[in-house]
Amino acid sequence: MTPRQLPSDAPAGSAASPPRPGPAARPRPRPRIIVPSRPLIDEPAGIVISGCAPGRPVTVTASALIDGSVYEATATFTADGTGVVDTARHASTAGSYTGTDPFGLWWSATPVAPAAHAAAPPGPVTSRLRAETARDPITAEYQRHWLAPGATVTEVGEPGVRGIFARPAGPGPFSGVVAFAGSGGGLGPAAAWAPALASRGLATLAIAYFGGPGLPSALAGIEVEVVERAARWLLRRDDVASGTVGVLGVSRGSELALWAGALLEEIGAVVAFAPSGVSWSALDARGPVDAPAWTFAGQPLPYVAIGAPAKAARAPAAGPVALRAAFEPMLADPRLFEHAVIPVENIRGPVLFVSGEDDAMWPSAPLTRIAERRARDRGFPYPVVHLCYRDGGHICAGVPGTPVVTEVRNHPLTGGRYSFGGTRAGNARARADSWPRVVAFLRDALG
Numbered sequence: 001m002t003p004r005q006l007p008s009d010a011p012a013g014s015a016a017s018p019p020r021p022g023p024a025a026r027p028r029p030r031p032r033i034i035v036p037s038r039p040l041i042d043e044p045a046g047i048v049i050s051g052c053a054p055g056r057p058v059t060v061t062a063s064a065l066i067d068g069s070v071y072e073a074t075a076t077f078t079a080d081g082t083g084v085v086d087t088a089r090h091a092s093t094a095g096s097y098t099g100t101d102p103f104g105l106w107w108s109a110t111p112v113a114p115a116a117h118a119a120a121p122p123g124p125v126t127s128r129l130r131a132e133t134a135r136d137p138i139t140a141e142y143q144r145h146w147l148a149p150g151a152t153v154t155e156v157g158e159p160g161v162r163g164i165f166a167r168p169a170g171p172g173p174f175s176g177v178v179a180f181a182g183s184g185g186g187l188g189p190a191a192a193w194a195p196a197l198a199s200r201g202l203a204t205l206a207i208a209y210f211g212g213p214g215l216p217s218a219l220a221g222i223e224v225e226v227v228e229r230a231a232r233w234l235l236r237r238d239d240v241a242s243g244t245v246g247v248l249g250v251s252r253g254s255e256l257a258l259w260a261g262a263l264l265e266e267i268g269a270v271v272a273f274a275p276s277g278v279s280w281s282a283l284d285a286r287g288p289v290d291a292p293a294w295t296f297a298g299q300p301l302p303y304v305a306i307g308a309p310a311k312a313a314r315a316p317a318a319g320p321v322a323l324r325a326a327f328e329p330m331l332a333d334p335r336l337f338e339h340a341v342i343p344v345e346n347i348r349g350p351v352l353f354v355s356g357e358d359d360a361m362w363p364s365a366p367l368t369r370i371a372e373r374r375a376r377d378r379g380f381p382y383p384v385v386h387l388c389y390r391d392g393g394h395i396c397a398g399v400p401g402t403p404v405v406t407e408v409r410n411h412p413l414t415g416g417r418y419s420f421g422g423t424r425a426g427n428a429r430a431r432a433d434s435w436p437r438v439v440a441f442l443r444d445a446l447g
Contacts, residue, residue, distance in 0.1 A: 028053075028083070031133045033140035041125065041144050041401045042196055042435055044102035046088025052079035053134040059095070060087065062105040063128045064144075064403075065118035071109035071403050073097070085131075097425065106144075107404045107428035122146040122153040122166070122195040125402075144401065146192070148199035156205065160229040162215065163187060163207035166198035172239035174203040175246070175446035178230045178260075182251030182274075183219055183283055184412040185211020189250060189398055196399045200439045202446075203240050205230050209256070211413065219252060219413065220282035220289060224259050224296040231266035244268025244349065246442050251361065251394065255279050256294065258371065261347035263296055268349040269445035271438055273397035274364045275353050277371025279340045281305045287414055288326075302340040304330060320407040320419040322360040331366055344371050345378035352385045352441045354434045356392025360421030364394065385441065387434050391426025393419075397438070400431040 029051040036045035052058050059076045075092035077085040088102035096108035119125070124143040131138050147153065150169025156162065164187065168174050177197055181188025190206035197204040209226045210216040227247060234240045246269035249257030254275035261270040281303045282289040288307075292300035307326035330336045344351065353371070355364040365388050375384050389396050393406060404424045409417050422430075 031131065031135055031138050033129055033131055033138055035129070035140055035142040038149070039144050040148060040196075040199055041146050042199075042399050043144075043401070044088060044432070046086045046102050047105070047129060048087075049079075049085040049131045049133070049138075050083065051133075052083045052085060054079055054081050054083045056134045058085045059132040060085070060105065061130045061132075062109065063112075064106065064109060065115045065126045066109075066403065067120055068115055068118050069111040070113040070115045070118070072112045073105045073109035075105055075108075079133075099425075101428070101432075103401045103428060103432055106401045107431075108424065109403045111403075121192045146195040146199065151195065151198045153195055153198070156207075156233070158233070160226070161205075161207060161233045162212060163205060163230070164191060164194055166194035166204045166206070167239065168198045168201045168203060172203070173241040174201060174239060175443065176231075176234035176237075176240040177202050177204045177246045177248055177442060177446075178227055178234065179204055179206045179248040180209055180227075180253045180256065182249070182253040183414075185215075185219070186412065187212075188412075190248075192399050192402070193248060197439065197442070200443075202246075202439070202442055203234065203237075205234050218282065218284035218289075219293055220284060220291055221295050221300070222256065222293060224256065224263055224294055224301075227256065227260040228264050228266060231260075231264065235266060241446070244446070246271065246349075246446050248273070248438075248442075250274055250397070252276075252280070252283070252293065255342065258342045258344055258347070258351075259294055259296070259301060261349070261351070262343045263346070265348070267347070269442060270347055270349070270351045271354075271442065272351070272368075273354050274359060274361070274394045275355060275371070276362065276364065276367040277342055277344065277369075277374060278337045278367055279303045279342055283413065285414055287416075304337045304340045320409075320417050322419045322421065324360050324363050324421070327362045327367075331363065331370075337370075341370060341374055343378075344375050345380045347380070347382070350383040350385070350441070350445050351375070352387070352438060354387045354397035354430070354438070355389070356394065356396040356422050356427070356430065357388060357390050358392060358422045358426070359394045359396075360419040361394040387430075387437065389422075389426065389430035389433075391423045392430040393422025393427055395420050396422055396427045396430035397434050398431055400428065400435050404428050404431075
């Protein structure tokens with residue numbers, strides 16, 4: 001057999017050497033969900049889905065067990081060039097929220113079913129995840145925590161002081177905070193603030209001042225001394241720093257926080273959510289009452305009677321009522337409210353306000369500016385910070401990473417249906433921005 005002649009430009013050995021195999025194609029790793037390690041509720045930690053087809057859509061569904069209900073949210077992402085989706089870094093293009101938001105899958109969730117075992121704070125929030133990829137769906141489950149490791153929550157039921165005490169981890173001493181809710185009574189949102197603040201190093205006593213066992217049934221004639229007793233309870237503890245404590249109140253509780261700061265020596269910093277620099281009248285199950293909401297040393301504190309439109313909230317067919325209309329006419333004439341402006345110039349430390357321009361419960365941004373003007377005109381020597389959010393409503397402040405609503409369907413005191421105002425996304429952005437600033441403010445003011 002005559003050997004085949006090689007072309008003159010062929011490399012030597014071309015015919016004799018077998019073809020060299022190329023590198024073996026590596027199989028693409030199967031998709032998997034990577035969850036954060038024991039994240040706190042207010043921690044902007046993302047969920048990572050790896051092993052996705054680059055450039056292909058990935059839909060994530062998150063179900064969380066919160067306050068007796070199953071809340072669910074969805075978001076659709078596009079996997080990056082490495083086949084990864086990171087909910088903290090990548091934008092949702094469709095679903096219950098859009099844009100880049102590490103808290104998006106939590107604040108945009110809506111209730112879909114009752115939950116048999118949904119723990120309230122400080123119990124952890126159990127979350128179930130499902131990711132629909134170009135391959136098989138994948139699932140994961142994890143928990144987000146109100147309490148950092150070592151932090152604790154205990155009930156307090158002593159004479160004059162009812163609530164929960166959230167203690168940070170470690171020996172202390174810690175800066176102390178007294179927290180309380182508004183017209184809903186009971187502990188309200190303060191039950192969530194307390195463990196979240198303790199997880200950031202602030203010993204927090206959340207108290208109820210009406211609407212609970214052994215407490216007044218209405219927001220009427222409430223003693224400012226309820227805050228004094230709580231502050232002294234904290235300051236008697238060896239693990240709480242001596243000197244003064246901070247107070248944190250929301251809505252009608254913001255009035256109590258400002259009055260406490262102005263009247264009590266134990267208060268060294270004030271934080272007010274959805275606040276009012278004007279003191280308003282009492283409230284009971286029938287609605288507004290022409291009587292003082294607050295007293296001090298046995299004497300009523302000045303107030304402005306709330307307008308009649310507030311009573312329309314009890315009409316069942318009216319839909320959610322924007323109570324703001326009951327307050328705005330009085331604010332147009334300073335002569336109607338000047339006598340009841342809270343003397344914030346007497347507060348013995350800095351003040352932080354958080355308000356929403358779109359607050360539908362009452363005009364918290366204009367009511368805050370009344371307090372700001374009073375402080376400025378009276379030569380208040382401490383910083384006054386006002387965080388105001390354009391798309392924020394009555395609940396634009398608080399712990400991020402939980403579902404946001406824009407109305408209350410059955411108010412705990414009056415039974416009315418009220419609009420909170422703001423957009424869900426606007427309220428969520430405001431919480432994410434303001435909460436770490438509230439924590440830093442309290443640390444700096446009390447440290």
